[in-house]
Amino acid sequence: MKDWRFLLLSLLLLSCKQEHDALSGQWIVNSKYYSATYEIFKENDGFDGLVLYYNDGTTRYKHDGSQNYFIFRHLRSEGKKYVDGVSGATSKQGMSKRIEINQIDEDTLEVTSYIVDQSLKEIWTRIAGQNQN
Numbered sequence: 386m387k388d389w390r391f392l393l394l395s396l397l398l399l400s401c402k403q404e405h406d407a408l409s410g411q412w413i414v415n416s417k418y419y420s421a422t423y424e425i426f427k428e429n430d431g432f433d434g435l436v437l438y439y440n441d442g443t444t445r446y447k448h449d450g451s452q453n454y455f456i457f458r459h460l461r462s463e464g465k466k467y468v469d470g471v472s473g474a475t476s477k478q479g480m481s482k483r484i485e486i487n488q489i490d491e492d493t494l495e496v497t498s499y500i501v502d503q504s505l506k507e508i509w510t511r512i513a514g515q516n517q518n
Contacts, residue, residue: 412509431459
């Protein structure tokens with residue numbers, strides 16, 4: 386009888402477990418050429434990357450809530466990587482691969498964007514205190 390209760394309790398706890406969302410949160414780009422902070426959040430069946438801050442020495446932007454700028458939209462999971470988001474700098478037509486994100490660990494992403502068929506790899510680090518959803 387006790388085994389039955391233990392099994393039922395275990396099944397109940399497993400069914401209530403919230404799904405782990407590895408990408409959601411705020412991320413800072415590790416670059417010597419520019420500064421940027423992005424917020425990745427789940428939207429419908431994909432992920433969107435909202436620009437919170439950007440400064441490359443000539444262009445400066447800080448999100449104030451009046452208008453949203455996205456680095457990518459509609460990123461989808463493909464195994465352990467996330468692909469085919471529509472980059473804020475490209476359109477859907479004519480581009481096969483725009484962005485790919487590989488999770489290195491819980492707080493580090495390797496982000497590869499494709500510009501004129503050339504890849505650009507960056508490391509993004511989760512901002513401390515930003516919990517995953």
